[in-house]
Amino acid sequence: MRTYLVLLGPPGAGKGTQAALLSQRLGVPHVSSGDLFRDHIRGKTDLGKLADGYISCGQLVPDEVTIAMIRERLSRTDAQGGALLDGFPRTPAQAEALGRLTQELGGDVRAVVYLRVPESVLVGRLTGRWTCRAQGHVYHERNHPPKTAGVCDLDGSELIQRDDDKEETVLRRLGVYRAQTELLIEHYRGAGLLVEIDGSQPEAEVTASMMAALKGRLE
Ligand code: AMP
Numbered sequence: 001m002r003t004y005l006v007l008l009g010p011p012g013a014g015k016g017t018q019a020a021l022l023s024q025r026l027g028v029p030h031v032s033s034g035d036l037f038r039d040h041i042r043g044k045t046d047l048g049k050l051a052d053g054y055i056s057c058g059q060l061v062p063d064e065v066t067i068a069m070i071r072e073r074l075s076r077t078d079a080q081g082g083a084l085l086d087g088f089p090r091t092p093a094q095a096e097a098l099g100r101l102t103q104e105l106g107g108d109v110r111a112v113v114y115l116r117v118p119e120s121v122l123v124g125r126l127t128g129r130w131t132c133r134a135q136g137h138v139y140h141e142r143n144h145p146p147k148t149a150g151v152c153d154l155d156g157s158e159l160i161q162r163d164d165d166k167e168e169t170v171l172r173r174l175g176v177y178r179a180q181t182e183l184l185i186e187h188y189r190g191a192g193l194l195v196e197i198d199g200s201q202p203e204a205e206v207t208a209s210m211m212a213a214l215k216g217r218l219e
Helices: 017-028 032-042 046-055 061-073 092-104 120-129 166-182 183-190 202-217
Strands: 002-008 030-032 082-085 105-116 129-130 139-141 192-200
Touching: 002 017, 002 030, 002 092, 017 030, 017 082, 017 105, 017 202, 030 032, 030 061, 032 046, 032 061, 032 082, 046 120, 061 082, 061 092, 082 092, 082 202, 092 183, 105 202, 120 129, 120 139, 166 183, 183 192, 192 202
Parallel strands: 002 082, 002 105, 030 082, 105 192
Antiparallel strands: 129 139
16 A cells, blocks of 8 residues: 655745655655756756746646646656655645545555744745755755855755745745645645644754654554
């Protein structure tokens, strides 16, 4: 039986960082819709060109193309045991599609981890964020600076600010989150799947809280 976990929370809640750690510990791939779009943008594919227009101004890519991209990703062989989803679903239609898709693939959504972080903290986290050009490794000018300014510790490539991490776009992304994604919290709470974690704790404590909360649900 395939096991799917969802990480839910506003932009800047730390989903990407936590997902990378959790996927290693749980042995399922980290599937980030944002990373998949950014791969397409780097590769200059048709989907990348379409997505870029929405992403650079902080809007959501339409459901239909997003769902098709996730369907393809979850059908790959490395996701045979399930996956840890980060940034998907983000709308009620995507949540519904995920329910159907996981059933088709012979699994279910076992838990939805909601990383709760106050909005004032999010703006500072996002606007101080720097990402490596080559592979998207993430740094923060105050919370997690690279050893050498402007250079990725892991692959030596240049650090850049994502267009959508500029302040005006960050505020729009948070607005989109409140309008569309926040609805999913109640949806999953009602389904008994929601695991709520205080995402403003230090990184290692967030990971420990998640592992402890998930233990019973994954056995
Ligand atoms: P993220 O890295 O998760 O913050 O995603 C960056 C951007 O990609 C978002 O602001 C959206 O424009 C787009 N995106 C990522 N995931 C989705 C999704 N599930 N549905 C629609 N758009 C998405």
